[in-house]
Amino acid sequence: MLSCRDVHDLASAHIDRELPWRRRMAVRLHLAMCKHCRRLMRQLRATVAVLGRVKDADPPVSPEREAALVELFKRERP
Amino acid sequence: MSPPPPLPDDATLVAALRAGDDAAFVRVVRAYDATLRRLARGYVGEALVDEVVQDTWIGVLRGLATFEARAAFRTWVCRILINRARTLAVRSARMVPMSSLGPEGAGDGGDAAGEGDRDAPAAGPPAPWSEEDPARLAAHQELLAFVEQALTELPERQRLVVTLRDLHDWSAEDVCNALDLTESNQRVLLHRGRLRVRAMLEQHLAASRVP
Ligand SMILES: [Zn+2]
Numbered sequence: 001m002l003s004c005r006d007v008h009d010l011a012s013a014h015i016d017r018e019l020p021w022r023r024r025m026a027v028r029l030h031l032a033m034c035k036h037c038r039r040l041m042r043q044l045r046a047t048v049a050v051l052g053r054v055k056d057a058d059p060p061v062s063p064e065r066e067a068a069l070v071e072l073f074k075r076e077r078p
Numbered sequence: 079m080s081p082p083p084p085l086p087d088d089a090t091l092v093a094a095l096r097a098g099d100d101a102a103f104v105r106v107v108r109a110y111d112a113t114l115r116r117l118a119r120g121y122v123g124e125a126l127v128d129e130v131v132q133d134t135w136i137g138v139l140r141g142l143a144t145f146e147a148r149a150a151f152r153t154w155v156c157r158i159l160i161n162r163a164r165t166l167a168v169r170s171a172r173m174v175p176m177s178s179l180g181p182e183g184a185g186d187g188g189d190a191a192g193e194g195d196r197d198a199p200a201a202g203p204p205a206p207w208s209e210e211d212p213a214r215l216a217a218h219q220e221l222l223a224f225v226e227q228a229l230t231e232l233p234e235r236q237r238l239v240v241t242l243r244d245l246h247d248w249s250a251e252d253v254c255n256a257l258d259l260t261e262s263n264q265r266v267l268l269h270r271g272r273l274r275v276r277a278m279l280e281q282h283l284a285a286s287r288v289p
């Protein structure tokens with residue numbers, strides 16, 4: 001039987017589906033019975049999801065910057 | 079904005095760059111410039127980000143002739159960025175040179191599974207958030223900006239691993255190669271970094287009742 005601490009330590013591996021089947025089942029069993037760990041898992045998933053959206057707000061490379069880097073490329077290329 | 083088209087495989091890409099193909103270089107810039115700028119921001123203030131990234135592109139172009147495809151092209155580019163950023167950060171005295179990518183970077187949890195446990199779980203269970211739905215959370219620009227800021231407060235290696243894995247979708251293998259980490263260190267750093275961001279989100283969402 002996994003402790004809350006065990007589940008805490010395995011949370012990312014669980015989210016990333018990196019756990020072997022038996023461990024995965026043990027985590028799921030714990031989650032079925034422990035609302036604190038369910039909340040941690042839910043919040044960690046949400047954290048990863050939000051992190052994954054951060055770059056959506058990145059502005060594209062500006063045409064000026066692109067032009068400047070192409071100039072650099074022409075100057076430096078082998 | 080639509081994402082840029084995927085890059086060709088490394089061998090094709092490097093051959094095109096060596097042949098002086100401007101268009102290939104533009105594609106590389108579009109694919110990696112934002113990643114490099116974000117990594118640089120972890121080391122230096124906004125005023126120096128341009129310089130670090132510019133230095134990096136120069137390093138990439140000058141290194142192309144001798145680049146050997148032992149690791150992925152992007153991991154090589156990333157290593158150049160980190161070297162430049164660290165050098166400039168030390169010079170601009172924003173960072174003391176003791177924090178290191180090497181094994182002596184203690185305290186960030188990447189040393190051994192049980193060590194560096196400064197962010198052991200809080201004694202209490204996690205507090206509920208005012209909103210826990212990922213899609214609704216991610217719809218808030220303010221929250222994305224908060225998370226971006228939160229990342230800068232992570233220890234160096236946690237920040238790098240989380241940024242590359244979770245923001246820029248790098249594989250664990252490429253992250254290990256770029257940062258000289260073992261697979262297990264990489265996993266611990268990723269987990270610790272995510273836990274810290276979660277904890278910061280918890281405080282933020284409890285305090286401001288946002289969104
Ligand atoms: Zn539990």
